[in-house]
Amino acid sequence: ISPSPKKRKAKRFWLNSSPNPSASSERPTLPNLSFPHTPPTPAVTMAAEQSAEHFRGQARLPGFAAPRRYDLRLTPDLAACTFAGSVSVSVDVAAPTRFLVVNAADLDVSPGDVHFAPKGSGQVLLPVEVTSALEDEILIIRFNEVLPLGEGTLVIAFQGTLNDKMKGFYRSVYELNGEKKNMAVTQFEPADARRCFPCWDEPSFKAVFKITLEVPCETVALSNMPVVEEKVNGPTKTVYFQESPIMSTYLVAVIVGMFDYVEAFTADGTVAPLPHYLPQVSLSLSPLGGSCWPHFPFAGTSVRVYTQVGKSAQGKFALEVAVKTLILFKEYFAVPYPLPKMDMIAIPDFASGAMENYGLVTYRETALLFDERHSAAANKQRVAVVVAHELAHQWFGNLVTMEWWTHLWLNEGFATWVSYLAADRFFPEWNVWIQFLEESTTGFRLDALAGSHPIEVDVNHVDEIDEIFDAISYRKGAAVIRMLQSYLGAEIFQKSLAAYIKRFAYSNAKTEDLWAALEEGSGEPVKTLMHSWTKQQGYPVVSVKLKDGKLELEQTQFLSSGSEGVGQWVVPITLCCCSYSVQQKFLFRGKQDDFNLSGLVECQKKDDFWIKLNVDQTGFYRVSYDEELASRLRHAVETNILSAADRYGVLDDTYALCMAGKQKLVTLLHLIAAYKNETEYTVLAHAINTSLSIYEMMAVAAPEELVNMKKFLIDFLEPFAQ
Ligand code: BES
Ligand code: ZN
Numbered sequence: 001i002s003p004s005p006k007k008r009k010a011k012r013f014w015l016n017s018s019p020n021p022s023a024s025s026e027r028p029t030l031p032n033l034s035f036p037h038t039p040p041t042p043a044v045t046m047a048a049e050q051s052a053e054h055f056r057g058q059a060r061l062p063g064f065a066a067p068r069r070y071d072l073r074l075t076p077d078l079a080a081c082t083f084a085g086s087v088s089v090s091v092d093v094a095a096p097t098r099f100l101v102v103n104a105a106d107l108d109v110s111p112g113d114v115h116f117a118p119k120g121s122g123q124v125l126l127p128v129e130v131t132s133a134l135e136d137e138i139l140i141i142r143f144n145e146v147l148p149l150g151e152g153t154l155v156i157a158f159q160g161t162l163n164d165k166m167k168g169f170y171r172s173v174y175e176l177n178g179e180k181k182n183m184a185v186t187q188f189e190p191a192d193a194r195r196c197f198p199c200w201d202e203p204s205f206k207a208v209f210k211i212t213l214e215v216p217c218e219t220v221a222l223s224n225m226p227v228v229e230e231k232v233n234g235p236t237k238t239v240y241f242q243e244s245p246i247m248s249t250y251l252v253a254v255i256v257g258m259f260d261y262v263e264a265f266t267a268d269g270t271v272a273p274l275p276h277y278l279p280q281v282s283l284s285l286s287p288l289g290g291s292c293w294p295h296f297p298f299a300g301t302s303v304r305v306y307t308q309v310g311k312s313a314q315g316k317f318a319l320e321v322a323v324k325t326l327i328l329f330k331e332y333f334a335v336p337y338p339l340p341k342m343d344m345i346a347i348p349d350f351a352s353g354a355m356e357n358y359g360l361v362t363y364r365e366t367a368l369l370f371d372e373r374h375s376a377a378a379n380k381q382r383v384a385v386v387v388a389h390e391l392a393h394q395w396f397g398n399l400v401t402m403e404w405w406t407h408l409w410l411n412e413g414f415a416t417w418v419s420y421l422a423a424d425r426f427f428p429e430w431n432v433w434i435q436f437l438e439e440s441t442t443g444f445r446l447d448a449l450a451g452s453h454p455i456e457v458d459v460n461h462v463d464e465i466d467e468i469f470d471a472i473s474y475r476k477g478a479a480v481i482r483m484l485q486s487y488l489g490a491e492i493f494q495k496s497l498a499a500y501i502k503r504f505a506y507s508n509a510k511t512e513d514l515w516a517a518l519e520e521g522s523g524e525p526v527k528t529l530m531h532s533w534t535k536q537q538g539y540p541v542v543s544v545k546l547k548d549g550k551l552e553l554e555q556t557q558f559l560s561s562g563s564e565g566v567g568q569w570v571v572p573i574t575l576c577c578c579s580y581s582v583q584q585k586f587l588f589r590g591k592q593d594d595f596n597l598s599g600l601v602e603c604q605k606k607d608d609f610w611i612k613l614n615v616d617q618t619g620f621y622r623v624s625y626d627e628e629l630a631s632r633l634r635h636a637v638e639t640n641i642l643s644a645a646d647r648y649g650v651l652d653d654t655y656a657l658c659m660a661g662k663q664k665l666v667t668l669l670h671l672i673a674a675y676k677n678e679t680e681y682t683v684l685a686h687a688i689n690t691s692l693s694i695y696e697m698m699a700v701a702a703p704e705e706l707v708n709m710k711k712f713l714i715d716f717l718e719p720f721a722q
Helices: 007-017 042-049 282-283 312-333 377-395 407-426 432-448 471-488 490-504 511-522 526-534 599-604 628-639 644-659 665-673 681-701 703-721
Strands: 067-079 082-093 099-103 114-120 129-133 138-142 149-159 168-176 180-186 210-217 220-223 227-233 238-243 254-257 259-265 301-307 341-345 360-364 401-402 507-509 540-547 550-557 571-576 585-586 594-595 612-615 622-625
Touching: 099 149, 114 129, 168 254, 168 259, 210 220, 220 238, 227 407, 227 681, 259 312, 259 665, 282 360, 301 312, 301 471, 312 341, 312 377, 312 407, 341 377, 377 407, 377 432, 377 594, 401 407, 407 432, 407 511, 432 471, 432 644, 432 681, 471 490, 471 511, 471 526, 471 571, 490 511, 490 628, 490 681, 511 526, 540 571, 540 612, 540 628, 550 571, 612 628, 622 628, 628 644, 628 665, 665 681, 665 703, 681 703
Parallel strands: 067 210, 301 341, 341 360, 401 507, 540 622
Antiparallel strands: 067 082, 082 149, 099 138, 114 149, 129 138, 168 180, 180 254, 210 238, 220 254, 227 238, 259 301, 540 550, 550 594, 571 585, 571 612
16 A cells, blocks of 8 residues: 555656646547547657657557457467467557557567458558567557558467466366366456457457357356357367457456356346447457347346356355346346356456456355355355455446546445445345444554555556555445445435446446536535545544534544544534434534534433434544543443444444544443443454453553453453353
8 A cells, every 4th residue: 555666657658748748647538439530639649650669668558549349269278288369359540650559468479470451451561570568568569651540450379378376367276086177267357368368458448359269178168258159179169259248358258177057047137238329340340249249138147156066056155146136236227237148156276356257257266155054154245245246346347447447446445335235135134234344444444544545546557556456445445435325315326326337338437427427416516525535545533522502523634643634524424313313414524613403402401312423334434522422422332222333333433542542541441341231243243352452452551450451351241251
């Protein structure tokens, strides 16, 4: 989470190459999707004059040529751990250029293996030079003449190694009948498709993919789309897959190995038609797949869980969750699942937990398989949440894709949040929203450090992308989305989200595009509100006082060191007094403010008066109450009037404030004692962990108090033990 040292170098390029240096550090926007392209921006008309050197050290690929369709053929050799391939890319040349620049890494490409055929010319142009810029992971292909504008086909043959690094095209090892075997697997996110085939390996270069694999006859070959034809030729077979809808390279997947599967269908599946304003290029270019895609409705989406041979029964739980989730998300996003099948597969060697490849989701075995007899309940929850997370990406990420990695947080934060929404819908008895608070707590902890970073970060080099798959993107990201959803209301949020998905389907979007849709749908100042949370690091602690019937609020940035930061937020305050039946909400924008709240005076007269801000802990902020309000809340905890989430929150806030030296330890201990009748597992576990951490601190800082602390702990824990 530290700022990247490479930032300045990459930024300088865009400032130099842009006609308007103050405009932004972003690449000029891509030409639109239709053939032929609209005239290029001035920045890209320079391409014809440039030398190969101009393409080195850049944050992003030049925009003067863009892929429309890939015809990719791969032949993995599972014994030798190598592969051969060829890619034929329909390219749209939008500005005069002598160059084509594509990503490639760890691939062998000889200059003689590259050519370009402008459409309709009958010509085949051979490059005069093919330079591999290793650091930039690009191939710079130079031709003698300026390429004609419009469509052409770039053909590249290449060779590579099925590596052991769990990225790109790699090998994973499994056992079959006591014998070790290799399978070939891809993992391309964020930027490793280039290790499998030369491509425009950035999320905004969406194109259709027609994949063909040549594999041993006895193996199962999988990719994003269903198989349309298999031709056996001796010991090998050629497997042709249906053409995909337009998608980003990081979502392409290929797997070859021996597997079993279990299968089910969503009864209501229909294929989503491509919107009329998008080019239907894929149809005219694809004799095999195009006839099926995208207009033919069919009976249901096939959902399969692939496992090692003999273990398919362990895939049944994930299968059940997947079918339910696809149906739920079709309703939630108001768009059907866009592909004709969904395969999910457990991979023995896997770098992360799971990966949302379009139509072929890969998982670490522990995140997909569940054995009713041997696995723990926690594994079952993990499987449900991971499956829901990856399936959420099929819409949020795959159908609507981030324009650039700066918006990764939205992809991951959103999928994390909505996976809890799905798990809560299917398994209400799990109380997953309380467990979600444990996710937020990790976000809170990291973001209270001076060295944290904003949710939205500039990404100027490929090496910087991996760094942002962190708790700030996932956990704080999910928490601020939850905060917004609960402030706007579930229905308005869902409807606006559906409008956003519809608007940007088969395209790319930025964080601001989502805010705009939510602002339109709600009439609330979503952009201003959310910018304060995504563009600055940290979060506030809101101090509350009750004075003369008014609520006095003050916000300061919370830092675990105890010092005060300078941040200021638009805080969506929710609160309730004495009961959950009436809740109030408003935006707290200033540093300090007084609020006259209706019902407060009446409520204050009651003996058991209490007031709770951040109802059900849906906000990403902490609350510090004055002594009177804190003591009334403690009583509400003791008498079990507060919701479990609020019981968790009161404790977590008090603990954090105490550790930062903002509240007395005795206040915290007094509060912990109020949890003596706690029945919710997550809340009680938090109270116990909090007590133990105090005990450990005391052992070092005030050993003379340990005897008393021990007694406190025994008094607190004994009734539970009994
Ligand atoms: N898109 C990620 C997978 C990923 C992670 C790719 C890091 C590249 C780098 C996927 O959707 C994801 O978030 N997976 C999580 C599991 C999820 C349930 C939080 C993971 O792998 O931990
Ligand atoms: Zn994800």
